[in-house]
Amino acid sequence: EAGVAQSPRYKIIEKRQSVAFWCNPISGHATLYWYQQILGQGPKLLIQFQNNGVVDDSQLPKDRFSAERLKGVDSTLKIQPAKLEDSAVYLCASSSGTGGYEQYFGPGTRLTVT
Amino acid sequence: AQSVAQPEDQVNVAEGNPLTVKCTYSVSGNPYLFWYVQYPNRGLQFLLKYITGDNLVKGSYGFEAEFNKSQTSFHLKKPSALVSDSALYFCAVRVPYGGATNKLIFGTGTLLAVQP
Numbered sequence: 001e002a003g004v005a006q007s008p009r010y011k012i013i014e015k016r017q018s019v020a021f022w023c024n025p026i027s028g029h030a031t032l033y034w035y036q037q038i039l040g041q042g043p044k045l046l047i048q049f050q051n052n053g054v055v056d057d058s059q060l061p062k063d064r065f066s067a068e069r070l071k072g073v074d075s076t077l078k079i080q081p082a083k084l085e086d087s088a089v090y091l092c093a094s095s096s097g098t099g100g101y102e103q104y105f106g107p108g109t110r111l112t113v114t
Numbered sequence: 115a116q117s118v119a120q121p122e123d124q125v126n127v128a129e130g131n132p133l134t135v136k137c138t139y140s141v142s143g144n145p146y147l148f149w150y151v152q153y154p155n156r157g158l159q160f161l162l163k164y165i166t167g168d169n170l171v172k173g174s175y176g177f178e179a180e181f182n183k184s185q186t187s188f189h190l191k192k193p194s195a196l197v198s199d200s201a202l203y204f205c206a207v208r209v210p211y212g213g214a215t216n217k218l219i220f221g222t223g224t225l226l227a228v229q230p
Contacts, residue, residue, distance in 0.1 A: 091158070
């Protein structure tokens with residue numbers, strides 16, 4: 001079974017530029033998550049999708065971050081414009097249940113904003 | 115507030131010795147608890163979970179965790195550490211939104227360093 005795929009693996013941009021991350025979850029997994037992991041901290045949930053609907057986006061900075069999951073499969077997370085404090089690893093995960101059970105994580109995208 | 119705490123930033127242990135990585139939680143209702151491991155430049159990997167039943171839960175790579183309701187703890191253990199166990203370990207607790215949907219809240223992580 002293929003795991004969660006993410007691209008790119010690394011991205012370096014200047015502040016005020018825009019960036020997009022892509023995630024393809026495990027086939028058949030209805031729930032998809034985007035996390036932000038800042039160095040030295042645990043993952044923080046940004047947004048959770050159930051199929052193509054948003055379950056929770058309370059921690060998503062909506063003035064600059066957006067995410068979509070068209071057709072309930074793959075997803076993109078966008079930052080526009082980026083700030084220095086957005087430097088982090090962005091993790092995508094998926095699960096077959098309605099959240100809170102085993103989540104399977106992708107390798108992450110390491111974003112550096114200069 | 116529902117939360118999980120990992121009081122140690124780093125745990126050092128010699129290879130072959132037993133290891134313990136500590137986790138305490140605060141959650142209303144019955145807790146669903148998880149341990150994940152993260153190797154350098156990798157995503158998190160699921161190790162084990164406690165949902166209900168036996169307080170001692172066995173997981174991947176020889177790890178186990180002990181649920182203690184009175185102490186609100188869920189410590190990760192292994193009888194004999196390997197150098198390859200060196201990684202970042204995260205404890206997590208399930209928090210319900212309401213209805214059938216839930217999310218995980220992660221601790222800040224504990225770096226396990228196993229010396230040869």
